[in-house]
Amino acid sequence: xxxxxxxxxxxxxxxxxSVLIRYERGIRTPKLFQTLGERRVPLxxxxxxxxxxxxxxxxxxxxxxxxxxxxxxxxADGQLKEGCDPYRLxxxxxxxxxxxxxxxxxxxxxxxxxxxxxxLVAPPEPPLRFKAYDGKASFDGSAVRFRWSWTGASxxxxxxxxxxxxxxxxGGVEWxxxxxxxxxxxxLPREEASADRSRPPQPDxxxxxxxxxxxxxxxxxxxxxxxxVLAAVRAAGPATPVPVPAPRRDPADIADRIRHLGExxxxxxxxxxxxxxxKAELLAEL
Numbered sequence: 001x002x003x004x005x006x007x008x009x010x011x012x013x014x015x016x017x018s019v020l021i022r023y024e025r026g027i028r029t030p031k032l033f034q035t036l037g038e039r040r041v042p043l044x045x046x047x048x049x050x051x052x053x054x055x056x057x058x059x060x061x062x063x064x065x066x067x068x069x070x071x072x073x074x075x076a077d078g079q080l081k082e083g084c085d086p087y088r089l090x091x092x093x094x095x096x097x098x099x100x101x102x103x104x105x106x107x108x109x110x111x112x113x114x115x116x117x118x119x120l121v122a123p124p125e126p127p128l129r130f131k132a133y134d135g136k137a138s139f140d141g142s143a144v145r146f147r148w149s150w151t152g153a154s155x156x157x158x159x160x161x162x163x164x165x166x167x168x169x170x171g172g173v174e175w176x177x178x179x180x181x182x183x184x185x186x187x188l189p190r191e192e193a194s195a196d197r198s199r200p201p202q203p204d205x206x207x208x209x210x211x212x213x214x215x216x217x218x219x220x221x222x223x224x225x226x227x228x229v230l231a232a233v234r235a236a237g238p239a240t241p242v243p244v245p246a247p248r249r250d251p252a253d254i255a256d257r258i259r260h261l262g263e264x265x266x267x268x269x270x271x272x273x274x275x276x277x278x279k280a281e282l283l284a285e286l
Contacts, residue, residue, distance in 0.1 A: 005061070005102055007091040009033055012061075014102060016109075018042045019063065021086065030084045031220035036072075036124070039086065044112045045069035045120035051103045057093045061103055069116035071123040071231040076223060079177040084219065123224075123231035130221035133213030134204065137185065137222075139229055142167055144187060146210055160207035167232045175226040178212035178219060181261065181278050185210050185217070185226055258283075 004013045009029045013020040019041045023033035041063065048064040065073050065087060072086070082088070091099045126141040134152035138145045146163040171190040176183045184203035203209040212222065258279055265275040 003102070005089065005091065005095070005099060007061070007089040007095075008058075010089055012089055012102075014105065017044075019106070021089075023086075031218070032080075032084050032223065033086065035220040035224060036086060039121060041065070041070075041087075042120050043106070043109050045116065046106070046110055047113055048110065049103050049106045051096075051100055054090055054093075058090050059093055059096045059099055061089045061091060061099050063087045063106070065121070066112055067115040069112075069119065070121040071119050071234070072121070072223065072227040075173060075175050075226040075230050076177075077175070079175075079180070080219075080223075081179070119231050119234060124228045126228050126232075128225045128228055130217055130225055132185070132210035132222070133216040135210050137210050137225060139225060139232075141228075141232060144170075144229055146207070152211075152213070152216075154204050156201070156205040157207055163207050165208065167229070167236050170229070170233045170236075172233060173226045173230045174209075175223060176212075178217045178222060181274065183212035183217065185212075185222055187229070 002013075002015060004011055009026070010021055010023045010033065013022070020038065021041060022038045023029060023036055025034050045065055046063050046069075047066045050060075050062050050064070052060050052062070054060040062085070068074065089099075126139045129136065129138040131137075132152075133149075134154065134157065135146050135148040138147075144165045144167075146165075148157050148162060165187050169190060170187055172188040174184075174186040174188055176185075182203065186200070186203055186206060186209035189208070200206055200208075203211045210217065261275060261278055265272075
């Protein structure tokens with residue numbers, strides 16, 4: 001097609017076999033978009049296209065990636081807020097007819113369906129690094145390294161020492177957004193490397209995880225990191241992490257976490273609903 005549709009925070013350039021998404025770098029643009037810069041999305045990576053009414057005189061053009069086609073979206077696992085969805089283009093309502101035309105053109109060109117056998121959208125390229133609450137994480141393309149901080153790391157992590165995880169020994173990545181309570185990045189071992197691992201410890205006690213906190217491990221740094229590691233793991237060969245049962249928690253640990261949750265609630269960082277739901281989850285672990 002070769003045409004360009006410009007919306008808020010991004011512009012989509014439509015080509016015969018792909019869509020080139022260029023994100024703006026303005027102060028109001030989500031930091032995740034600024035970090036991504038631009039992404040070329042092959043049409044084979046898409047399962048569908050929708051056009052829906054938006055807010056305040058806008059329409060929303062959204063492409064739906066196939067599972068497995070984009071490591072970034074697979075790592076996010078549905079946790080991104082609507083405004084940070086990199087496959088969502090918000091367009092002024094006066095361009096709705098044009099947006100509908102491009103949506104129809106895209107739909108007519110889509111041929112893929114179901115999970116993709118391999119990543120089709122290029123992941124963020126290493127080296128990558130970010131600072132979590134309890135340590136610094138780095139990835140050079142072949143290994144992930146965690147270096148613990150003096151102030152945030154638990155005694156369990158200090159006893160274990162700084163960690164290095166070759167991609168060849170990993171089976172996946174578990175990313176929990178820094179914008180939710182108990183956000184973290186955990187590295188999952190390959191099946192053969194974890195046969196004796198009955199259950200994972202809590203992230204703050206697990207040397208294979210770094211935990212996030214307010215201002216530590218933001219989405220625009222930690223999610224591209226997780227996506228790059230996930231893509232490298234998949235490129236190294238198929239592996240399935242061992243399913244593990246939820247561990248039972250120490251009552252004292254539960255009490256400490258509920259107390260911390262209450263402090264966040266009083267500070268206005270956690271809503272009434274979030275407080276009630278998370279408190280119930282913690283009590284259910286006893």
